[in-house]
Amino acid sequence: xxxxxxxxxxxxxxxxxxxxxxxxxxxxxxxxxxxxxxxxxxxxxxxxxxxxxxxxxxxxxxxxxxxxxxxxxxxxxxxxxxxxxxxxxxxxxxxxxxxxxxxxxxxxxxxxxxxxxxxxxxxxxxxxxxxxxxxxxxxxxxxxxxxxxxxxxxxxxxxxxxxxxxxxxxxxxxxxxxxxxxxxxxxxxxxxxxxxxxxxxxxxxxxxxxxxxxxxxxxxxxxxxxxxxxxxxxxxxxxxxxxxxxxxxxxxxxxxxxxxxxxxxxxxxxxxxxxxxxxxxxxxxxxxxxxxxxxxxxxxxxxxxxxxxxxxxxxxxxxxxxxxxxxxxxxxxxxxxxxx
Amino acid sequence: xxxxxxxxxxxxxxxxxxxxxxxxxxxxxxxxxxxxxxxxxxxxxxxxxxxxxxxxxxxxxxxxxxxxxxxxxxxxxxxxxxxxxxxxxxxxxxxxxxxxxxxxxxxxxxxxxxxxxxxxxxxxxxxxxxxxxxxxxxxxxxxxxxxxxxxxxxxxxxxxxxxxxxxxxxxxxxxxxxxxxxxxxxxxxxxxxxxxxxxxxxxxxxxxxxxxxxxxxxxxxxxxxxxxxxxxxxxxxxxxxxxxxxxxxxxxxxxxxxxxxxxxxxxxxxxxxxxxxxxxxxxxxxxxxxxxxxxxxxxxxxxxxxxxxxxxxxxxxxxxxxxxxxxxxxxxxxxxxxxx
Numbered sequence: 001x002x003x004x005x006x007x008x009x010x011x012x013x014x015x016x017x018x019x020x021x022x023x024x025x026x027x028x029x030x031x032x033x034x035x036x037x038x039x040x041x042x043x044x045x046x047x048x049x050x051x052x053x054x055x056x057x058x059x060x061x062x063x064x065x066x067x068x069x070x071x072x073x074x075x076x077x078x079x080x081x082x083x084x085x086x087x088x089x090x091x092x093x094x095x096x097x098x099x100x101x102x103x104x105x106x107x108x109x110x111x112x113x114x115x116x117x118x119x120x121x122x123x124x125x126x127x128x129x130x131x132x133x134x135x136x137x138x139x140x141x142x143x144x145x146x147x148x149x150x151x152x153x154x155x156x157x158x159x160x161x162x163x164x165x166x167x168x169x170x171x172x173x174x175x176x177x178x179x180x181x182x183x184x185x186x187x188x189x190x191x192x193x194x195x196x197x198x199x200x201x202x203x204x205x206x207x208x209x210x211x212x213x214x215x216x217x218x219x220x221x222x223x224x225x226x227x228x229x230x231x232x233x234x235x236x237x238x239x240x241x242x243x244x245x246x247x248x249x250x251x252x253x254x255x256x257x258x259x260x261x262x263x264x265x266x267x268x269x270x271x272x273x274x275x276x277x278x279x280x281x282x283x284x285x286x287x288x289x290x291x292x293x294x295x296x297x298x299x300x301x302x303x304x305x306x307x308x309x310x311x312x313x314x315x316x317x318x319x320x321x322x323x324x325x326x327x328x329x330x331x332x333x334x335x336x337x338x339x340x
Numbered sequence: 341x342x343x344x345x346x347x348x349x350x351x352x353x354x355x356x357x358x359x360x361x362x363x364x365x366x367x368x369x370x371x372x373x374x375x376x377x378x379x380x381x382x383x384x385x386x387x388x389x390x391x392x393x394x395x396x397x398x399x400x401x402x403x404x405x406x407x408x409x410x411x412x413x414x415x416x417x418x419x420x421x422x423x424x425x426x427x428x429x430x431x432x433x434x435x436x437x438x439x440x441x442x443x444x445x446x447x448x449x450x451x452x453x454x455x456x457x458x459x460x461x462x463x464x465x466x467x468x469x470x471x472x473x474x475x476x477x478x479x480x481x482x483x484x485x486x487x488x489x490x491x492x493x494x495x496x497x498x499x500x501x502x503x504x505x506x507x508x509x510x511x512x513x514x515x516x517x518x519x520x521x522x523x524x525x526x527x528x529x530x531x532x533x534x535x536x537x538x539x540x541x542x543x544x545x546x547x548x549x550x551x552x553x554x555x556x557x558x559x560x561x562x563x564x565x566x567x568x569x570x571x572x573x574x575x576x577x578x579x580x581x582x583x584x585x586x587x588x589x590x591x592x593x594x595x596x597x598x599x600x601x602x603x604x605x606x607x608x609x610x611x612x613x614x615x616x617x618x619x620x621x622x623x624x625x626x627x628x629x630x631x632x633x634x635x636x637x638x639x640x641x642x643x644x645x646x647x648x649x650x651x652x653x654x655x656x657x658x659x660x661x662x663x664x665x666x667x668x669x670x671x672x673x674x675x676x677x678x679x680x
Contacts (some may be wrong), residue, residue: 031596155493158659161625165632208623210639211606245584245603263585264549283548285501292505298548315548319498 003065003133006194007235007255007277015301015338016064017331018135021283021317022057028314029056036195040085041077044070047120054124058132062331065133065196068189070117072139072200075181076148078110097153098163100170107178111184118192125193126151136194138185140201140240141178141223142216148174157206164215166266171215179219183226190231190305198237199223205242205262212243217333221252228253237279241316247271254311261315265303274309281315282330287322290329297333306338343405343473343486347617349574349649355678356404357671358383359624360476361657362397366511367664367680369396378426381417384410387460394464398472400664401673405473405536406464406616408529412479412540415521416488418450429492436491438503440510446517451524458532465533476534478525480541480580481518481563487516497546504555511555519559523566530571536596538577539563545582545602552583561592568593576594577619581656587611601655605643614649621655627662630669637673646678 003016024030033052037043044050053069073091082094097103107113125134137298147153147161164171186197196254204216217240224236239258243250250257259268268278286296297312303307304310312334318327343356344671366369373392377383384390393409417423422434437443447453465474487493489500504511516573526537544556557580564576583590588611590597599608599620608618626636637652644650652674658667 153495156659157659158625160629161623162661165626165629205602209599212624242582243608247373248607261548262545262582267585267588283501283551285498286505287503288502319496321498321502 001064001131001133001195001233003311004235006309006311007196007237009274009277011308013339014335015304015306015310015311015312017056017334018063018065018067019061019314019318019327019330020067022061022063022067022327023053024318025320026318026322026327027056027060029060040071041083044074045116047116047123050117050120051124054120055127057327058128061328062335063132065135066128067135067198068117068121068124068137068194069139070120072137072144072202073147074114074117075110075138075178076144076187078107078113079177079181080105081148082106091152093147093151097145097148097174098159100173103170103173103177104318106174108177108180110181112189114185114188117185118188121189121192121194125195127182133195134193135196135198135237136186136189137198137200140191140199140204140216141175141182141219142184142207143201143203144178145171145174146203146206148178157203161206164211175215175219178224183223185228186223187225190227190234194234196235196237197227198239198256201238201240203242204219204240209246209249212240212246213249216240217250217252221254224252224254239279244268251261256311258313259315263315265300269303271305277309277311278304279311279313279328281313284314284316284318284322287326287330290326293326293329294333297330297337301337312338341404341471341473341533343651344575346649346651347536347577349614349617349644350520351648353679354675355644355646355650355652357652358403358407358628359397359401359658359670360407362401362403362407362667363393364658365660366662366667367396367400368666369400370667380411380603381423384414385456385461387456388603389422390457390460391467394460394474397667398468399489401668404674405475406468407475407538408457408461408464408477408534409591410460410477410484412477412484412627413487413662414454414457415450415478415518415525416484417462418447418453419517419521420445420447421488432489433487433491434645436499437485437488437514438499440507440513443510443513443517446514448517448520451528454525454528457525458528461529461532461534467536468621469648473535474533475536475538475577476526476529477538477540478529480539480544480556481515481522481559482540482547483543484518484522485511485514486543486546488518504551515555515559519562523563526563526567527570530567530574534574534676536577537567538596541578541580543582544580549586552586553589557590557592558579561594563582564592564594575617576640579619584608596651598653599655603655605640609643613647617649617651618644619651619653624654624656624658627658627666627670630666631667633666637670637677641677652678
């Protein structure tokens with residue numbers, strides 16, 4: 001698989017590409033699949049529907065890897081939190097974790113309860129062409145904690161930061177629980193057939209440098225270490241959004257560093273490549289315009305050239321009203337330019 | 341004034357300090373002043389109430405500079421947009437700018453209509469002790485545009501980025517209008533008595549590197565240039581939030597670069613100091629805890645030492661439930677440590 005080879009920095013015939021949130025609302029086919037479930041939780045709990053959504057961008061766009069269709073919040077859901085996705089608002093946790101006592105409410109058996117995800121992985125891997133990789137994923141312990149503590153998305157993370165700065169031991173205890181759950185969750189995804197795993201630290205950049213490394217990155221590395229120990233050949237991708245200023249301190253045993261669009265790819269290359277395979281980082285909003293799409297792809301290749309250890313991706317997820325045609329165009333461009 | 345001396349990189353007896361949003365809801369005195377106006381627009385339109393709010397942190401905390409109490413949105417309001425501050429939601433513009441035709445709706449006389457701001461500056465400067473500086477301010481053309489186009493705060497800036505990537509000429513035309521208005525607005529604040537001016541580019545970091553320099557930074561520099569030409573001794577402070585990865589390309593004729601908390605101060609120092617005075621950058625949420633407050637102040641001084649050309653500030657604004665006592669503690673610490 002060209003994707004897995006790139007993770008391992010092996011030479012490839014073309015640069016592999018996939019796109020964060022490639023299975024998403026910008027695809028009419030996704031919206032049709034979504035409409036078959038009565039709500040978002042039922043959607044990701046259905047292995048059949050998750051499989052359908054996962055495979056769509058493979059067929060429609062020709063990307064080199066599928067990413068399991070799911071969300072990061074099944075983990076806190078199965079730890080026992082009262083999660084609801086409210087249309088127009090987003091995810092809400094009605095009983096957030098706000099104190100040491102609240103930690104007692106969190107069940108330890110989430111990885112056992114997430115069987116619907118492993119079932120999805122199994123049927124996706126069977127349905128997927130042999131040359132296409134399947135990426136499993138989870139939210140980072142810190143990013144999961146932001147939802148678990150804030151109770152929803154947040155503008156300034158005041159609630160969780162108050163907890164972090166005033167009761168760091170409670171914060172660490174919560175992150176410890178999340179780390180154990182995520183580690184086991186990813187191991188089981190690999191056992192079910194995932195060819196690689198990515199940890200999404202969407203809100204790592206909500207933390208100042210020293211706190212990012214203490215409260216987010218260190219836990220991501222612990223998960224990576226546990227996966228490496230058991231499945232040394234499975235590529236591990238770490239993606240923290242908004243930490244472009246902290247790259248000089250990035251280190252640890254993993255394979256691929258996900259670069260967001262706020263980080264100049266030249267900066268990431270200088271500091272992290274070829275130590276790590278880089279994955280990224282086109283600004284997704286360029287897909288609003290065909291010329292800007294081409295320009296964005298060309299700018300990235302002008303930096304990365306035909307280097308081994310590079311996976312083309314967006315620097316963040318697709319948004320709902322982007323053009324599927326331009327998404328397909330990105331895939332064609334990346335394959336064409338890199339195969340020259 | 342120690343603040344103005346630091347802007348000019350002159351030796352000072354102690355490091356000056358002020359805090360972004362120091363006149364804000366975390367102060368009970370501010371909430372009492374706010375309660376005298378029937379809504380937020382009436383609040384900032386009242387020179388007397390604006391003066392009251394501006395002076396409170398000088399008296400209560402002992403900061404070295406006052407910043408005009410206002411908002412960035414009087415400018416689009418006086419360009420004719422239908423602005424409302426909805427409690428719990430934030431600012432909403434009911435008739436956002438979405439097309440070239442919409443630009444025709446924007447009046448050119450906003451700087452003439454903002455007399456209530458110049459009146460506030462005049463009475464504040466008269467009331468302020470001679471050794472305390474008064475900072476005037478405005479939003480950057482780009483940051484104003486985000487509200488003018490999105491119609492409210494935004495999570496992903498999809499509407500304005502669609503405009504930017506598909507119709508850059510419309511985007512530039514809007515930024516041109518904002519630049520003219522902001523330039524004149526700041527000149528008149530200086531004429532009314534402001535000792536320095538800061539341009540707040542709160543959403544500069546919403547743009548990828550090349551777009552940031554084209555659509556935000558270049559306009560900020562044009563404003564700086566116009567101010568420099570007319571008032572060469574008035575310090576100009578530029579603050580773009582979220583551009584810590586782009587510092588290598590920062591240049592231009594201004595005095596002070598505002599450093600956000602997402603940018604390690606050591607990185608800002610290495611790249612920008614002593615070319616520019618640095619202003620920043622403690623994570624405001626440290627003020628939840630007294631020990632973390634002290635630690636944060638000490639960490640910053642461990643990097644900046646007793647360097648000339650440094651102004652202590654937070655790396656972003658105060659939030660409502662932070663402790664006024666800890667804010668006062670920061671001021672004491674900064675004065676004490678830097679005077680040693």
